Amino acid sequence: MRRVLAGVLACVFAISANASLAQDKPPLKLGGILDMSSLYADITGSGSETAAKMAVEDFGGTVLGRKVEIVVGDHLNKADLAANIARDMIDNQGVEMIFDVAASATALAAGEIAKARGKIIMFNGPGSIRLSNEACGPYTVHYVFDTFAQANVTGLAAVKSGLDTWFFLTADYAFGQDLEKDTSNVVVKSGGKVLGSVRHPINTSDFSSFLLQAQASKAKVIGLANAGGDTINAIKQGAEFGITKGGQKISPLLAFVTDIDSVGLETAQGLLLAEAFYWDLNDDTRAFTKRFMERTKRVPTSAQAGVYSSVTHYLQAVKAAGTTDAAAVMKLMKETPINDMFAKNGRIREDGRMVHDMYLFEVKKPSESKGRWDDYKLLATVPGDQAFQPLSESRCPLVKK
Numbered sequence: 001m002r003r004v005l006a007g008v009l010a011c012v013f014a015i016s017a018n019a020s021l022a023q024d025k026p027p028l029k030l031g032g033i034l035d036m037s038s039l040y041a042d043i044t045g046s047g048s049e050t051a052a053k054m055a056v057e058d059f060g061g062t063v064l065g066r067k068v069e070i071v072v073g074d075h076l077n078k079a080d081l082a083a084n085i086a087r088d089m090i091d092n093q094g095v096e097m098i099f100d101v102a103a104s105a106t107a108l109a110a111g112e113i114a115k116a117r118g119k120i121i122m123f124n125g126p127g128s129i130r131l132s133n134e135a136c137g138p139y140t141v142h143y144v145f146d147t148f149a150q151a152n153v154t155g156l157a158a159v160k161s162g163l164d165t166w167f168f169l170t171a172d173y174a175f176g177q178d179l180e181k182d183t184s185n186v187v188v189k190s191g192g193k194v195l196g197s198v199r200h201p202i203n204t205s206d207f208s209s210f211l212l213q214a215q216a217s218k219a220k221v222i223g224l225a226n227a228g229g230d231t232i233n234a235i236k237q238g239a240e241f242g243i244t245k246g247g248q249k250i251s252p253l254l255a256f257v258t259d260i261d262s263v264g265l266e267t268a269q270g271l272l273l274a275e276a277f278y279w280d281l282n283d284d285t286r287a288f289t290k291r292f293m294e295r296t297k298r299v300p301t302s303a304q305a306g307v308y309s310s311v312t313h314y315l316q317a318v319k320a321a322g323t324t325d326a327a328a329v330m331k332l333m334k335e336t337p338i339n340d341m342f343a344k345n346g347r348i349r350e351d352g353r354m355v356h357d358m359y360l361f362e363v364k365k366p367s368e369s370k371g372r373w374d375d376y377k378l379l380a381t382v383p384g385d386q387a388f389q390p391l392s393e394s395r396c397p398l399v400k401k
Contacts, residue, residue, distance in 0.1 A: 028066040028324060030056075030311060031095035033085050033110055035102045035125075036074035039203050039229030042258040044102035044125040047304040050295050052099060055311035063319050071095065075106045077202065082106035086113040086121075096324045097122065097314055100307055104128035104175035108135055115140065120326050122314065124306040127227070127254060128174045129182060129389065132353040136396035139326045140352040141333070144306035145276045147175065148389040150254050151183035153274035153358050153382050156190055158221055163249055164192035167219035169210050169234055171226035172199040179225040179253050195219045204230055207237045215243055224252045231255055232262045239267045256301040260363055260375045268375075271363040277302035277342055278359060278376055284341035299373045309342035310354075346384070351396035355384035 032052055036045050049072050056068045071093060073085035082101065089095035090113065098114055101107040102125030114121035115137040122141040123131055127150065132142040166187050170176040176199070184194045195217045198210050211234070214222045222243065224234050231252050238250045252259070255273045279289040279299040288308070292300045300308075317332040318324055338346035343356035361376035369375065391399055 031089040051308040079109040083109040086110040133395040147179040155186035159190040167217040168197035358387040
């Protein structure tokens with residue numbers, strides 16, 4: 001009995017000692033730089049914070065004996081503020097990995113800070129192709145979508161169906177400019193023509209003058225090279241102008257399910273759009289969505305689902321590497337396929353692009369929908385190696401040619 005009691009006490013002391021050591025270790029902090037209050041808040045915002053926290057909880061809450069904490073900052077869609085937040089997170093708060101960074105200008109700014117400090121940064125909300133080209137880095141990952149894939153999936157399908165003349169309404173910053181450029185290339189290569197474009201400030205409330213120019217062009221397609229609130233306003237005001245009734249198509253080159261919900265199926269029906277994720281694709285996406293909705297009361301966007309996936313992938317790599325060293329963790333992240341509710345056989349290339357399937361959807365008619373959020377009909381699944389820019393065209397200096 002004495003020996004048994006001594007063994008039990010030894011185990012208790014060992015567990016207590018390990019718990020004490022874990023408590024002595026500093027937390028592993030992951031930082032989200034988000035749009036919490038402006039036109040991209042529905043796309044990322046508090047939903048991205050929730051998705052990151054769900055990933056941490058599902059992982060077990062700790063890694064390498066350290067509690068994992070999520071900290072967030074609101075960049076207000078200002079590039080200089082995003083850079084300052086990234087600098088403060090890394091230099092003062094001890095953040096080891098930054099995620100999301102909705103909007104491209106803010107992402108490019110934060111990315112330079114992370115690159116200079118040798119920290120991993122994973123982009124979920126921004127779309128600029130520059131993030132995996134000129135602005136790529138050894139610890140940079142572009143996870144969810146980019147302007148090349150959006151243009152390739154949506155533009156190619158439209159031109160093939162006979163919608164071969166285009167006019168662009170473009171948000172006047174990095175993302176919009178890249179999306180217009182990439183879609184124009186797809187349209188022209190596919191035998192179509194670009195009749196013109198007009199650029200508008202980010203967060204525009206009145207699109208009337210821009211829509212009148214697009215309407216006057218007589219283009220078959222008015223491509224919206226913008227996102228979030230700008231896309232919603234342009235679609236709604238385009239309907240008020242009678243553009244679609246006049247025979248022109250409005251094509252949102254980046255739209256999320258939350259945008260379609262805001263516009264409504266009566267106005268959005270028939271729109272073609274590319275997405276990296278949809279909540280109702282399969283049992284895995286539906287199961288994740290059910291848990292997400294219990295917290296947020298709305299379905300996840302592709303960016304928010306990508307946050308959950310990327311944070312999980314990062315934590316798995318940290319555990320496997322036995323360290324938070326960026327080089328060791330990134331090596332494992334690139335070597336390990338991604339198989340979860342967001343992607344099947346996804347992989348991170350040497351340019352930081354996470355390659356995965358993309359989807360072409362058509363927005364349902366109101367009569368086809370079974371209820372709120374039942375918005376899409378799947379038209380095509382485009383394999384990742386066909387959707388994203390091939391490495392042979394990469395402008396990333398890390399890619400050997």
